[in-house]
Amino acid sequence: MKQDCGEGKWLDAFDSFAAYLNRSCAHTPGRGNHFLILLEYDEAPDFRIISDFFRKLPDLPPILFGKIRRFPGLAPYRTKGRPRMVTVTEAAADETPEDYANEPLPPGVPFDCRRFPRSVAFRFSHLFFDGCGAERFLLKLFTEGVGADEPSGLLSSSHMNDWKEQRTAGTEFRKSLLSKDLPPVACLLAPGTDRNLFFTASIPAESLLARAEREAGPFMGIPFLQHRTVSALLPFLRSAGITGDIMIPMTVDRRGQEDHPADALFFNHWSMLPVRVACDPENEPPLSAFRKAFYQANAEKRPKMFRMASMSGRFVPGPVMQILENHYGPKLGGTFLFSLLEESGLTGKTVFSRPVRNLRHLPAMPPRPGLGIIFNRAGMNMNLTVSLRAGLFPEDEAKRFFCNLQAELNRNESVSQNH
Amino acid sequence: MNETIESITEQLLAEIRIVTGGRITPDPARPLADNGINSMGFMELLVFIEQKWGVSLVDQGISARDVADIRALAARILEGIRRA
Numbered sequence: 189m190k191q192d193c194g195e196g197k198w199l200d201a202f203d204s205f206a207a208y209l210n211r212s213c214a215h216t217p218g219r220g221n222h223f224l225i226l227l228e229y230d231e232a233p234d235f236r237i238i239s240d241f242f243r244k245l246p247d248l249p250p251i252l253f254g255k256i257r258r259f260p261g262l263a264p265y266r267t268k269g270r271p272r273m274v275t276v277t278e279a280a281a282d283e284t285p286e287d288y289a290n291e292p293l294p295p296g297v298p299f300d301c302r303r304f305p306r307s308v309a310f311r312f313s314h315l316f317f318d319g320c321g322a323e324r325f326l327l328k329l330f331t332e333g334v335g336a337d338e339p340s341g342l343l344s345s346s347h348m349n350d351w352k353e354q355r356t357a358g359t360e361f362r363k364s365l366l367s368k369d370l371p372p373v374a375c376l377l378a379p380g381t382d383r384n385l386f387f388t389a390s391i392p393a394e395s396l397l398a399r400a401e402r403e404a405g406p407f408m409g410i411p412f413l414q415h416r417t418v419s420a421l422l423p424f425l426r427s428a429g430i431t432g433d434i435m436i437p438m439t440v441d442r443r444g445q446e447d448h449p450a451d452a453l454f455f456n457h458w459s460m461l462p463v464r465v466a467c468d469p470e471n472e473p474p475l476s477a478f479r480k481a482f483y484q485a486n487a488e489k490r491p492k493m494f495r496m497a498s499m500s501g502r503f504v505p506g507p508v509m510q511i512l513e514n515h516y517g518p519k520l521g522g523t524f525l526f527s528l529l530e531e532s533g534l535t536g537k538t539v540f541s542r543p544v545r546n547l548r549h550l551p552a553m554p555p556r557p558g559l560g561i562i563f564n565r566a567g568m569n570m571n572l573t574v575s576l577r578a579g580l581f582p583e584d585e586a587k588r589f590f591c592n593l594q595a596e597l598n599r600n601e602s603v604s605q606n607h
Numbered sequence: 608m609n610e611t612i613e614s615i616t617e618q619l620l621a622e623i624r625i626v627t628g629g630r631i632t633p634d635p636a637r638p639l640a641d642n643g644i645n646s647m648g649f650m651e652l653l654v655f656i657e658q659k660w661g662v663s664l665v666d667q668g669i670s671a672r673d674v675a676d677i678r679a680l681a682a683r684i685l686e687g688i689r690r691a
Contacts, residue, residue, distance in 0.1 A: 309609060405669050406671050406672070406674045407649035445647070446628060449628075478666055480665060486647075486650040528646075
């Protein structure tokens with residue numbers, strides 16, 4: 189369904205928070221908060237087929253209908269004028285996907301493709317896509333094709349014109365995060381500029397989710413994974429003398445809920461669900477605390493509030509954000525960012541004449557919290573990516589944390605089942 | 608409150624339609640996952656259950672058997688109502 193956005197109409201299109209994150213990554217080697225989707229193969233695909241595909245691919249329909257005009261620090265954005273067509277760039281890589289993720293996107297290109305020996309990587313700007321939307325875009329590109337009449341999938345939300353409602357939502361959301369009555373948040377201090385490091389693993393999905401259901405209950409994979417992550421991370425926080433509550437800003441996909449179309453492609457169907465769990469210096473918080481916090485954040489409708497809130501109501505422009513950061517410090521970023529994409533539509537599909545064995549997400553982390561724990565399920569695999577700012581941990585400790593987390597997830601049962 | 612498994616099932620079906628954005632017609636004899644419910648949708652359903660019937664399944668605990676289908680969930684809610 190094509191959404192009529194109208195000439196010069198405000199859209200809840202690009203998220204101002206995404207703009208902030210992108211800006212905060214402006215001085216990194218990647219010069220932005222972008223991410224990779226990696227299609228992995230058992231056998232190398234024929235690279236001539238890939239090159240042919242992109243050579244024959246016409247310019248794609250606009251990422252947005254209309255010209256994007258961004259008012260610095262005052263998103264949302266405004267569309268105006270004729271749609272802009274988009275060119276996809278493609279090339280062979282002479283580096284690793286991780287190095288590629290640390291490069292800037294070509295100017296004005298929202299996504300770019302590189303060929304690796306047994307994988308093909310697509311790099312997307314987070315300003316345009318979230319992980320789920322990017323996967324859907326690829327699926328559409330490789331199965332049906334993307335035509336000139338492609339609906340934008342933008343959310344032209346009625347909330348955007350209700351400033352009072354937005355401000356209320358923003359105030360509530362901000363209060364829930366920044367109350368001075370709350371204890372400090374345990375957090376590693378992310379260096380402002382450096383390259384991102386990535387550690388990846390694939391864990392058998394069925395056994396992991398069966399264990400999550402056994403230990404946490406049905407549909408409780410998220411609190412289970414968060415609990416195991418905290419269990420692996422706590423020794424490192426404590427050895428660095430860092431104590432405080434655990435705060436997990438979690439990204440959530442609102443497609444298919446309320447007025448968010450289920451098949452939408454673009455970024456503005458994304459929201460946040462911050463989960464806060466009390467943690468004393470001596471004991472590991474129990475799994476039940478994560479389950480309860482996850483439930484509580486939902487009961488308070490935080491993802492909806494965050495989605496509705498305007499930039500000024502939710503967060504504030506860059507310089508003021510800096511003042512807030514200085515005042516609240518790590519509280520703003522949380523302990524680590526968490527994301528779980530529950531299923532990929534691309535695994536098992538034939539893309540470039542070969543079946544895709546696995547699909548992995550490699551998102552770069554913004555300075556705060558500087559540590560991202562990203563899960564995505566692709567067929568039989570639950571992929572784990574630990575993405576962090578180099579310098580957040582000494583590199584050998586970062587690797588040890590990743591190995592500990594991987595071991596936690598591969599175990600048949602948790603060592604201490606303290607629900 | 609004179610709830611029965613049938614009346615609770617009906618209300619759950621209506622809520623599932625809302626949670627899933629009206630995309631599907633839920634089948635009471637099928638598992639929740641087959642009715643378009645994922646972990647976020649399940650949380651919304653738990654919030655609805657607590658607000659509607661005062662039954663906190665997060666606190667009381669819930670097993671795979673309780674979500675085998677929508678009727679089983681309705682039976683679990685009824686048990687929670689009676690226990691309260």
